Amino acid sequence: AQSVTQLDSQVPVFEEAPVELRCNYSSSVSVYLFWYVQYPNQGLQLLLKYLSGSTLVKGINGFEAEFNKSQTSFHLRKPSVHISDTAEYFCAVSGPPATTFGRGTSLIVHP
Amino acid sequence: DAGVIQSPRHEVTEMGQEVTLRCKPISGHDYLFWYRQTMMRGLELLIYFNNNVPIDDSGMPEDRFSAKMPNASFSTLKIQPSEPRDSAVYFCASSPGLTYNEQFFGPGTRLTVL
Numbered sequence: 001a002q003s004v005t006q007l008d009s010q011v012p013v014f015e016e017a018p019v020e021l022r023c024n025y026s027s028s029v030s031v032y033l034f035w036y037v038q039y040p041n042q043g044l045q046l047l048l049k050y051l052s053g054s055t056l057v058k059g060i061n062g063f064e065a066e067f068n069k070s071q072t073s074f075h076l077r078k079p080s081v082h083i084s085d086t087a088e089y090f091c092a093v094s095g096p097p098a099t100t101f102g103r104g105t106s107l108i109v110h111p
Numbered sequence: 112d113a114g115v116i117q118s119p120r121h122e123v124t125e126m127g128q129e130v131t132l133r134c135k136p137i138s139g140h141d142y143l144f145w146y147r148q149t150m151m152r153g154l155e156l157l158i159y160f161n162n163n164v165p166i167d168d169s170g171m172p173e174d175r176f177s178a179k180m181p182n183a184s185f186s187t188l189k190i191q192p193s194e195p196r197d198s199a200v201y202f203c204a205s206s207p208g209l210t211y212n213e214q215f216f217g218p219g220t221r222l223t224v225l
Contacts, residue, residue: 032211041219043202044154053212059186081211091155094210097167103153 002027002093006102014110015083021076021105023091032094033074035065038104039087050074061085076104081109117203123223129191132220135184136165136205144214145178145188145200154202158185161209193224 025033030071033050036044048059055067065076074091086109091102116135124130131152143163145157145167153179163180172180175194190197204214 034213037218041218043204043218044214045216046213049211049213098156098159098209099214101154 001077002029002095002100004091004093004100004102006089006091008104009103010108012108013081016067016080018079019077019081019085019107021089021107023034023074023076023102025072025074025091025093027093029095031067031069032103033065033067034092034094034099035059035076036090036092036101037076037087038059038090046054046089047076059081070098081107084108085109114204115205115215117201117217119220120146120218121221121223123225124193126194127192128224129189130193130224131196132188132201132203133221134186134188134203134217136186136203138184140205140207142206142209142212142214143180143186144204144206145186146204147173147199148202148219149199157188176212184225186205190222193222195224198222198224 003026005024013019018091035047037047038044047063048057050057050067059062063078088104088106090104092099138207144159147155152164158178159168178188188207202216202219205218206212206214
């Protein structure tokens, strides 16, 4: 069985400040990790993914995440956020049988 | 590519009525997923198909829910009879694989049962 825990349900931040959204996972098999973003009234879309190789993964819109096997974490970061980054962010772990999504973190960027 | 297409985008119905949600996956994707999203429970996987065959329906809440995939380009999720607690956003997603492939989500159907 696999599970994902997103430690913060809501993260408020001011525009141009850095942000980190935290994600911890558990899995008994090989780990494939994803971050998805959901803008209001839209479906989820992929931000980035870790399959293997370098533990630092770069995604779209300036986001990056670091895979830490010893801490079973896959935190998402951005050095400077924009108003348009306001959205719901989902961490996910994929492995048999299917993908498990976290509960989501609402990123709220204030001007 | 048009992406995953869902219809209708919004559905308002009365308790007891039958509701049918529709999905057209991305061509060439072998996997199709149905999810339900609510504030209380987050994103829940209801059922998924591989090559039109239902593989895991353990997330379907009860017998009132059923899903079919008659061909590679069409799937339906049916609720009969509908209840107010079924109110949620229902997403369809498709993927070329099960594990290390990303899922492509449709825009969702917002269902309100009065």
